[in-house]
Amino acid sequence: MTDSETRPAADWWRSAVVYQVYPRSFADADGDGTGDLNGIRAKLPYLAELGVDALWISPWYPSPLLDGGYDVADYRDINPEFGTLADADALIAEAHALGLRILIDLVPNHCSWEHPWFKAALAAGKGSPERDLFWFRDGKDGQPPTNWPAAFGGPAWQQLDDGDWYLHLFDISQPDWNWDHPKVIEEFDSILRFWFDRGVDGFRIDVADSMAKDAGLPDVPLEDGQPTREKYVGNPFYDQPGVHAIHQRWRAIADEYADTPQGPRVFVAEAWLSPAERLAQYVRPNELHSAFNFDALRAAWDAKELREVIDHTTENLWAVGAPATWVLSNHDTIRHRTRFGRDKKDALEGAGVVPTDLALGLRRARAAALLELALPGGAYVYQGDELGLPEVEDLPEDVLDDPTWERSGHTVRGRDGCRVPIPWSGSEPPYGFGPGTEQPWLPQPADWSPLTAEAQTDDPDSHLNLYKSALRIRRGHAALGEGRLAWDQDAPEGILSFTRDPGFQCVVNLSDAPVPLPPHQKILLTSAPLSAGELPPDTTVWLES
Template sequence: MTEPSTRPVDDWWRSAVVYQVYPRSFSDANGDGTGDVTGIRARLPYLADLGVDAIWISPWYPSPLLDGGYDVADYRDINPMFGTLADADALIEEAHALGLRILIDLVPNHCSWEHPWFKAALAAGKGSPERDRFWFRDSLPDGRPPTNWPGAFGGPAWQQIDDGQWYLHLFDISQPDWNWDHPDVIAEFDSILRFWFDRGVDGFRIDVADSMAKDPALPDVPLHNGQPTHEKFVGHPYYDQPGVHLIHQRWRAIADEYADTPQGPRVFVAEAWLSPAERLAQYVRPHELHSAFNFDVLQCPWDAKALRDVIDHTTENLWAVGAPATWVLSNHDTIRHRTRYGRDQREALAAAGIVSTDLEIGLRRARAAALLELALPGGAYVYQGDELGLPEVEDLPEEVLDDPSWERSGHTVRGRDGCRVPMPWSGSEPPYGFGPGEGQPWLPQPADWAPLTAEAEASDPESHLALYRAALRIRREQEALGEGRMTWDEDAPAGVLSFTRDPGFRCVVNLGEQPIELPDSTEVLLSSEPLVDGRLPADASVWLQV
């Protein structure tokens, strides 16, 4: 088994590789077709052997699951479908014993309409203190909603109730937005953070960390092609408002209360889809959040110049505020990068099922991208199944689609279910060891995934899993990797990314069409593809000891 990380306790988050677990789809211990906390516990040795430093668990709270658990009904408990608080406590203890830290999701912009405070607000009526915790407003004089704001999953961001008032939901109608101007909401989330920190959780991933503060004047957003824009422009009334930073500063102070405990500091990572990087850097200034996902690389085409520009812009702006970069290639909200990289770049993020995809090219590029991501300065996140090279499942039957965008779009947007298909662990046919017996999971797995199971790949030294294990082992061993700086090698040919990290490490990524010669006086540590007569083939990366 891989030894626990020996990096300094107080800065572990600055260079950590974090593995994202989507609990409903990771591992099912009781055979009901849904992943659970006991299933995660059973797979902890696998994650320790993989070589990651921490686990981020997507929402595990009680929820009607109308938005994959991001509709939280109780922030201080575990969804009975997933287990109990005692199971969570055992998971945290067992993970720590293996040298793994635990991050969980915090969903502070909104809750579920099943949350007791929202149900009380509906029952209390207009003008009540209970409604002040949310955004309830009357109609405009002409009967329209209070603003023209669009919902993220389609339709308007306001829902009218029986007494004529409207409540704000930036996401699904089942997710009413909290009013962060209300002291009860502020105090409640202070308490929630301490509840989980006291149970041993090492940190939180902050869902839509740029959205909690709203412009109290409730101005309309501009129109684009006749429809309210979804663009996060500067000065937006509900994204990236200045008041959101006061919330983050308050949370950072709470996390810092735990800095001197034996467990070390508690940390935050922000989900904020903001460009350019100057805007994102505001979230990781001293005394705010510790890190923020960089989504510009995730959205970047497989092109050397475009990737270099994004890497430069990201690192320069984050280093300027003393923060590390945090790289991510896939997550539970995006098309898996093996599929993205197998597409025409203009259509890489297009809706599932309508774009021609070459999964073999996608796999080569996914392998090369993994070595690029893990060699860049800072931390990195690995979404469950990334290490197996799983593709997006784009042919799920319509009757099983669960994402709220499917209904809210009038069955025109299939949503994110294709990246949430349960993990294949073993065996030659579904459920591939996801759960005991032959019971099928909540989303169907493809019939051709037998070569992609963790068991199958563990016995193949050339597999995607073997590449990840080797890369993460070398990353722990190499003083040059993790947090630090990088220098571009200006002698690299066109279409090639090459950079050096001290001491003595070089990463070369061939995004061109022809094999390239490797630099002199170097030794190959790891290559995403076999070398051809000593040259690095197209769509491949290599790690070199200088």
């Protein structure tokens, strides 16, 4: 694949298939058990052959890694465990030479307590200008300023020895920036330009709905006696109106680069907001370019529910001129092979507590991949999705790294099960993750040898080759990517069937029985073999109509 074969520069992001790389767990070039930028560089040909359009690289910045890199100590450098700025520059250039664009994470709600500005704020003391860059407040009768809960457990405020409390909506090590302060606004303008000038094609905005806070600091309602974690309309720290001015400012910066030979620089929002009407406010023409559709990720394997999500998403995003952006898994969620192997009411439950049929989950994951890649708009593939990896739900407690484990008092295992380093080759760990035998930072299962990229490459029926075939067809078919769909109103109950012009039809059987194929000229691809010319349960087919 060459750059000339990528989507047109003016609109590449509207149809792009983006592959998410979690750097610690993708590929290890130096053999220390931790993934790194040179490991990513070595695998760029693999990603180009897979057929994706871009990479999104989770945080690569200097960090104490108390929250997997989302605790950023320096926004203008590379974590030494991952490499150097020179390595990042080489990665960007080599990716571009292969026709792959690069998106990186921006973490604007909070930084690490190791960030120089927060360390200066701690040293400066109560009432200092340095503390105005964060949310330092007095408590109330010895209690926190508000009852706000932290996302990883416990209260969202931490008290210092001098009596001040600081806000951390996530881990205690992640103080929230004060986006009412002009110095914070200007700093992030500069950070965007720093990376755009180095050739980065865009940013994924971490918790894009959280930067603005209600300065009156009202409490949140109680639910079962505890402060609610719901993102209700009017929540004082999520989806506040002020966040849109920040996004509009960023969009103007990105638009400064629109006429460069590299093409437009773009943003994708992480905003866990429902219903889609709320999410659509983030992708209006003067704000962010796209947003992850988490309603689809959370949907059960159910025809009625999936159709409702697809309709609601597309209708609301199209109304503001934005494409839908579909995602099945990421670094924060249980891998979809495992989710789809469970009863739908328990699909999102925590590790190890729900019976799982992984064979059923794999069959549904294959069907879901073809559904995702046939829908209008863009799509995201989390590393290992293309290998059919399951969630690792039996990690030993002594290796758990997610702050949720500690903040919950060792009651919630957290997200480590989807972050286990991916297998590349060989019959035993570390499965080619690094050049030697050093075991990776999270242990890999002993039964993953059939799932390695090497083992799947020469198997025409493998999960990896299903993805390659789907992405090849998607790239070459005029009906796929950005556009519209039309539902087949005569489809039986439990069947999703839609057409896309010109001449494409996708049929997904979510019922318990085989169904006849609709009239067609050619079968382009199936997620599982047909049965006597019929589409079996938990199977998707792409047809030329």
